[in-house]
Structures are given as structure tokens and as C-alpha cells.
Amino acid sequence: xxxxxxxxxxxxxxxxxxxxxxxxxxxxxxxxxxxxxxxxxxxxxxxxxxxxxxxxxxxxxxxxxxxxxxxxxxxxxxxxxxxxxxxxxxxxxxxxxxxxxxxxxxxxxxxxxxxxxxxxxxxxxxxxxxxxxxxxxxxxxxxxxxxxxxxxxxxxxxxxxxxxxxxxxxxxxxxxxxxxxxxxxxxxxxxxxxxxxxxxxxxxxxxxxxxxxx
Amino acid sequence: xxxxxxxxxxxxxxxxxxxxxxxxxxxxxxxxxxxxxxxxxxxxxxxxxxxxxxxxxxxxxxxxxxxxxxxxxxxxxxxxxxxxxxxxxxxxxxxxxxxxxxxxxxxxxxxxxxxxxxxxxxxxxxxxxxxxxxxxxxxxxxxxxxxxxxxxxxxxxxxxxxxxxxxxxxxxxxxxxxxxxxxxxxxxxxxxxxxxxxxxxxxxxxxxxxxxxx
DNA sequence: TAGATTGTTAATCGATTAACAATC
DNA sequence: TAGATTGTTAATCGATTAACAATC
Numbered sequence: 349x350x351x352x353x354x355x356x357x358x359x360x361x362x363x364x365x366x367x368x369x370x371x372x373x374x375x376x377x378x379x380x381x382x383x384x385x386x387x388x389x390x391x392x393x394x395x396x397x398x399x400x401x402x403x404x405x406x407x408x409x410x411x412x413x414x415x416x417x418x419x420x421x422x423x424x425x426x427x428x429x430x431x432x433x434x435x436x437x438x439x440x441x442x443x444x445x446x447x448x449x450x451x452x453x454x455x456x457x458x459x460x461x462x463x464x465x466x467x468x469x470x471x472x473x474x475x476x477x478x479x480x481x482x483x484x485x486x487x488x489x490x491x492x493x494x495x496x497x498x499x500x501x502x503x504x505x506x507x508x509x510x511x512x513x514x515x516x517x518x519x520x521x522x523x524x525x526x527x528x529x530x531x532x533x534x535x536x537x538x539x540x541x542x543x544x545x546x547x548x549x550x551x552x553x554x555x556x557x558x559x560x561x562x
Numbered sequence: 563x564x565x566x567x568x569x570x571x572x573x574x575x576x577x578x579x580x581x582x583x584x585x586x587x588x589x590x591x592x593x594x595x596x597x598x599x600x601x602x603x604x605x606x607x608x609x610x611x612x613x614x615x616x617x618x619x620x621x622x623x624x625x626x627x628x629x630x631x632x633x634x635x636x637x638x639x640x641x642x643x644x645x646x647x648x649x650x651x652x653x654x655x656x657x658x659x660x661x662x663x664x665x666x667x668x669x670x671x672x673x674x675x676x677x678x679x680x681x682x683x684x685x686x687x688x689x690x691x692x693x694x695x696x697x698x699x700x701x702x703x704x705x706x707x708x709x710x711x712x713x714x715x716x717x718x719x720x721x722x723x724x725x726x727x728x729x730x731x732x733x734x735x736x737x738x739x740x741x742x743x744x745x746x747x748x749x750x751x752x753x754x755x756x757x758x759x760x761x762x763x764x765x766x767x768x769x770x771x772x773x774x775x776x
Numbered sequence: 777t778a779g780a781t782t783g784t785t786a787a788t789c790g791a792t793t794a795a796c797a798a799t800c
Numbered sequence: 801t802a803g804a805t806t807g808t809t810a811a812t813c814g815a816t817t818a819a820c821a822a823t824c
Contacts, residue, residue, distance in 0.1 A: 357791060359764055363756035367739050371716065380805065388741045393793060393807095400807060408799045408805045425760050426767040440658035447654050450739075454756045455763060494766060502585065519766045521759070525581050525664075527602045535769065537762040541753070542577035542668045545735070546639055548751040549669060550573055552708060552733045553640040555749065571815060594781065607783095607817060614783060622781045622823045 354401045354424075361398055363454065364388060366421045369414055370453075380411035427455035432493045433521075436508040437500035438463040438471075438478045441523060445497060447474035459491055464504070485515040494518045502526040568615045568638075575612055577668065578602060580635045583628055584667075594625035641669035646707045647735075650722040651714035652677040652685075652692045655737060659711060661688035673705055678718070695725060702729040709733045716740040 368388060369379070381399065385392035399412060403420040406412050422428060430452070435442045438461040445451075446461045461478045463469060469480045479487065487493065496512035498505055498520060505524035512520055519535035522528055530536050582602060583593070595613065599606035613620065617634040619627045636642060644666070649656045652675040659665075660675045675692045677683060683694045693701065701707065710726035712719055712734060719738035726734055733749035736742055744750050 355791065356761060359760050360757040363739070363760045364741070364754065367716070367756070368741070371740070382805080389743070391793070394791095396806065397792085397808090406806050408807090409803075410800075411805075424764075426763055429767075431763055431766060440654075440661050444654035444658045451759075454759055456759060494770075495762070502581070518769065519762055521762055525577070526585070527578070527582070529603070535762060535765045537758055537765075539755070539758055540578065542581070543574040544751055544753055545665075545668055545670060546573050546577045547570060548709070548733055548735055548749060549640055549645055550568075550638075551749045551751075552645060553643075555732065556708075569815065596781080605817070608815095610782065611784090611816085620782050622783090623779075624824075625781075 358398045358401055359425075361390070361394075362402065362421050362425055365395075365398070366418060366425070369418045369421075372414065377414060378407075378411040379414055379417075381406075383411070425455065427453070430455045430457040431495050431519075432491055433458045433495035433497055434484075434488065434493050435461040435497045435499055436463075436481075436484075436512065437461070437498065437504070438465070438468045438473070439499060439501075442497075442499035443473045445499065446476050446478075449474070456495070458497070459493065460487065462487075481511060484511055488515040488517060495521060497521045497523070498528075499523045572612045572615055573639075575604070575608075576616065576635050576639055579609075579612070580632060580639070583632045583635075586628065591628060592621075592625040593628055593631075595620075597625070639669065641667070644669045644671040645709050645733075646705055647672045647709035647711055648698075648702065648707050649675040649711045649713055650677075650695075650698075650726065651675070651712065651718070652679070652682045652687070653713060653715075656711075656713035657687045659713065660690050660692075663688070670709070672711070673707065674701065676701075698725055699729040702731060707731065709735060711735045711737070712742075713737045 365384065368384065381395040382392050385395045399406065399417065402424040403412065403417055405416045405420065433456055435446050435458060442461050446458055451458060458476065460476055461473065462481050462484050463478055464481050466480065468478050471478045494517065496517040498508045500508045502524050505526050505528060509520065509528045509530065513530065513534065520530065521537050521539060523539045525540050525542055528536060579598065582598065595606050595609040599609045613626060616638040617626065617631055619630040619634065647670055649660050649672060656675050660672055665672060672690065674690055675687065676695050676698050677692055678695050680694065682692050685692045708731065710731040712722050714722045716738050719740050719742060723734065723742045723744065727744065727748065734742065734744065735751050735753060737753045739754050739756055742750060
């Protein structure tokens with residue numbers, strides 16, 4: 349049953365379509381690829397191709413049934429069966445993620461944070477506890493945690509990663525700006541803001557250079 | 563003077579090389595592409611091609627001079643001439659960005675946050691002030707702010723964006739999960755965590771499916 | 777000299793875009 | 801029916817990888 353492979357680029361755009369569809373007010377029953385494309389700044393052929401890969405509800409002349417499309421994207425992204433996650437590192441970013449309620453919309457259920465700093469342990473952030481690293485493995489097994497989110501400084505990231513592996517985690521979302529070596533069986537996704545920033549600032553520098561030149 | 567175009571993919575990897583080079587201890591004077599590749603989990607040809615686009619210090623048999631390479635990457639990314647930035651939205655994420663000191667390494671100088679919530683205005687976060695939206699335009703012009711970072715909820719993002727445009731900002735780093743329409747002259751970079759998360763969770767779902775099947 | 781390593785050119789792969797057929 | 805819109809097939813574009821020449 350060779351599942352139609354959907355490209356990574358498409359997968360990354362699916363949440364964008366879904367967010368837009370959810371934000372629609374006025375209750376229009378159908379929406380066209382053209383309308384979606386212009387609202388999101390994408391090409392309309394791209395939208396059609398993206399949607400075709402997860403849905404089959406498009407009707408010529410009419411467009412896509414909004415509710416059906418939402419359901420199909422959510423189904424594909426697995427938002428209805430949420431993943432349990434924990435955060436390692438209860439610093440500013442870790443607490444921001446822990447306290448952010450929006451993740452539930454994306455099928456991510458962050459249960460707790462863990463930190464080596466005992467002065468943080470025992471506190472709560474938006475109703476969610478900060479626990480000690482000793483409790484990590486037990487907690488993960490007990491609560492069926494699949495995703496570990498690393499928000500510690502780079503120097504502690506390797507150690508945090510090892511703790512997650514030891515706790516039997518299946519996937520890691522790594523916000524530390526450092527490469528982590530994990531077994532092939534573990535999924536890892538780096539989220540390095542410096543990478544995005546580099547794109548922004550080189551574009552800006554180029555623009556400033558052009559202006560100075562003219 | 564047609565500047566050798568460096569691909570976006572390469573630009574996004576440059577900070578990763580730089581971070582690794584900076585983290586090197588032991589004071590080795592040279593490093594090979596092979597060593598860099600294995601430390602970072604990249605292909606070695608890719609590393610060589612990436613480095614070739616910004617530097618010229620590679621020597622067969624020896625490798626790249628570490629200090630020279632660091633300087634060349636920093637030069638290309640413009641880290642020595644920092645950009646001034648401000649944050650709109652002093653929520654958890656906004657304050658995390660405002661208080662994060664690591665950005666100075668990446669040539670980003672976040673000066674202040676702005677918020678419509680008057681109860682937050684006047685407070686400080688790690689020595690940096692939270693100001694009212696009325697002060698935005700004046701502050702940006704006075705302090706020569708080029709980059710605006712949007713961390714407000716999606717419903718307020720359009721309004722925040724308009725305020726930034728009115729303040730004459732040149733580039734926007736948008737953390738709100740919504741498409742913002744800006745004039746072509748303004749650079750915009752979306753940072754949508756739901757997009758990355760979608761990649762992670764679909765991989766995880768696939769993996770869980772496979773395990774269940776066997 | 778021999779060999780490790782760089783750097784470049786060509787081939788492959790993946791994603792986007794264009795052209796067009798299908799359909800309500 | 802006519803036309804707007806979907807969906808697919810082919811062409812283009814960009815990035816990665818492979819092969820190989822250059823060099824210290």
C-alpha cells in the first residue's frame with residue numbers, strides 16, 4: 349500500500365491552509381484555489397496541487413467544500429490524535445512553549461517542562477508543572493510521551509538529548525543551535541532561528557547596499 | 563557587479579557552520595570539510611560547496627583556516643554590522659526573544675518591545691523596556707530600527723504589521739501564523755512553528771503506523 | 777612523489793510552474 | 801451551451817549529489 353508520498357514542502361504548507369480556513373468568517377460553504385492563493389500569497393497551481401494531495405473534494409467551477417477540506421487536512425496532519433510532549437529547559441523559550449495554548453490546535457499536547465535548576469522545579473507555568481530531570485524517564489513512560497522539545501542552551505543540549513533518548517522518546521524538536529546525534533530510529537527536527545534570521549538579514553543587507561549604491 | 567548568488571539553502575546553513583566553528587575548543591588551526599560534515603550530519607560535498615561560496619581559504623590536504631573561515635562567514639552574514647530590531651507583542655514569546663542575549667551573536671540587536679496592553683507598558687525584560695504602541699514610530703526613527711518582529715496573536719498581526727509599515731520598518735520577522743500583505747519593498751520572513759511541527763508529527767505518525775503494522 | 781583534500785563540472789533529484797485536458 | 805475551475809502531464813528551475821580534475 350505505497351502511500352502517495354506528499355512532499356515536505358507541501359506538508360509544511362498544509363497548516364497554513366488549515367489556519368486560513370479556520371479563520372474564515374462569513375460561512376462561505378466553498379472556496380476556490382484562486383481565492384486561497386491570493387489570500388496566502390501562493391501560486392494558484394501550487395495550491396491546487398497541494399490540496400489534491402490530501403483531498404478529493406474539489407469541484408470544477410465551485411471550488412472546495414470548506415468543512416470537508418478542513419477535515420481532510422486535519423486528518424492528514426493527525427491533529428485529531430494529539431501527541432504528548434514535554435519540554436526540557438524551563439527558561440524563557442521553554443516556558444513560552446509550555447504556556448502557549450495554541451499548540452493544541454496543531455495536535456501537540458505539552459504536559460510539563462523539566463529543568464536541572466532546582467530553583468525552578470515545582471513551579472507552574474499556565475497550569476503545567478516544571479519537574480526535575482530525575483522524574484523525566486518515569487514521567488515519559490507513565491504519560492506516554494512521544495515528543496521531547498529541547499530548549500536548553502547549546503552547551504546542555506547533548507545531555508538533554510541523551511536524557512530524552514534514555515526516556516524512550518520517539519521524536520525530538522530541537523531549538524538549541526547545535527547538531528544532535530541520534531539513532532536513525534529517532535526523528536529529529538531542528539528549529540534554528542539563526543537560520544531564518546540569516547535569510548532575513550542577508551536580504552536586508554543586500555537591499556541596504558542597493559539603496560546606498562543608487 | 564553581479565554578486566555571485568548564494569542559494570537560500572546555503573545561507574541557512576552558514577550560521578550552523580559558524581556556530582560549530584565558534585564552539586570548537588582545543589584550538590585546532592585548520593578544519594577539513596570532512597570533519598565539519600561529520601560533526602554536523604551534512605554531506606561533505608555540500609559543505610565544500612557551501613564554504614566555497616563565501617570563502618577562498620581552503621587548502622588541499624590541510625583544510626580551512628578556522629579563524630579565517632569564521633571571519634568570512636561573519637562578514638557574509640553581516641554579523642559585524644548589527645541590525646536594530648524591536649518586538650511587537652510582549653507576551654511569552656515576545657519577552658523570550660526580547661530577553662534572549664544570544665541574538666547579539668547573530669547581528670541582531672533587539673532594543674525594546676511594544677504592546678497594546680497598558681498593564682505591560684513600562685515594565686522591563688532583562689534590561690529592555692516594554693513601550694506603548696504610540697511610541698513605536700518615534701522610537702523606530704530615533705533609534706534607526708530596521709527590523710520589526712511580530713509575536714502578537716494572529717488576530718492582531720495585521721494591525722501590528724500596519725504599525726510597523728507606518729513606522730518605516732524595512733523588514734519583518736513574523737511569528738504570527740497568518741499571511742501578511744506588505745509592499746514589495748519590505749522584506750518579510752514568516753516563522754511558523756506549526757509548519758515545522760507538521761513535518762515532525764507526520765513523520766512520527768508514519769513511524770507509529772509502521773510499528774503498528776509489523 | 778603520493779595521497780589527502782579542495783573545488784568544479786555534470787548528473788540527478790525534488791519542487792515549482794506552465795500548458796492543457798477534464799468537468800460541473 | 802459556455803465558462804470557470806479542477807486536476808494532470810510536461811517543462812523548468814533550483815538544490816543536492818556524484819565524478820573528476822587541480823593542488824598543496
